Each structure stands twice: as C-alpha cells, then as structure tokens.
Amino acid sequence: MTDYKEIWHTLIEDTSKSWVVFENGTCVILMQPSADLSQQAKTLLSEYISTTASSEFSVLELDVVSGWVIGWQHPDILNFVAPYELFEGLPKDMQAGLVGRQHRNDDAEQLKIVYIHAPQTTNSPHDI
DSSP states (O other): OOHHHHHHHOOOOOOOEEEEEESSSSSEEEEEEOHHHHHHHHHHHHHHHHSSSTTOOOEOOOOSSSSSEEOOOOOOOOEOOOOOGSSSSSHHHHHHHHHHHHHHHHHHHHEEEEEETTTTTTSOOEEE
C-alpha cells in the first residue's frame, strides 16, 4: 500500500502550504486556507469534479520518488500513481493518467481524508 502522506511530504517543498490527502492519493493544496481545512478540501474536490470535463490530465514522471503526479485543469488538485498500479497495453504516461483519474474520481465520491497538513495553525499536522 502506498503511504500517500509521506509521498506528498516529499513532493511539496513549500512547508508553509496547507494541504489535504485523500484515501486514494488525491492531494488538494489549499492556497487560501480556511478555518476548516477538511471541509474546504472536500468542497473544492467535489465541486471541481461536478463542474469540469474530467478526462483531461497531464502526467509528470518523478525523480525523487518512483511514480507519477497527475495534474488536472485545477492546479491545486493532484494525484500520485505508484508504478505497481500500472497495467499492460498502453504507454506508461497514459496508464498513469487513467489510474490517477480513477483515484481522483473515487476520492471525490468517497471524500475520505487520511491526512491534513496545516502548518499555519496552532494545531500540528495530523493523521485522520
């Protein structure tokens, strides 16, 4: 199983940013964090999915960890895909994008948060 919390800690270099990780690897970066980061991230993800053509994605193969980051039209919603999640038959970038899209859609439906990084508050980052 992929430790998405550790992956995103490695990938997000700006430690002053607030971000939320969902069960299937979706990370929502909160550029203007509110008092309730959990609700803000859930709202952003669910509203984005309901108002956007969800088939467009960009794929970035990573050097610092093994895998890919999948980007969407919303620059603050990202997904991580691990190499073991790929399947046969398509180019790796296409496979990673399709897997990432499924993870994002699952997260938007389930809205299960596994980690919140909130450095600007008195609360320390925590697991859910």
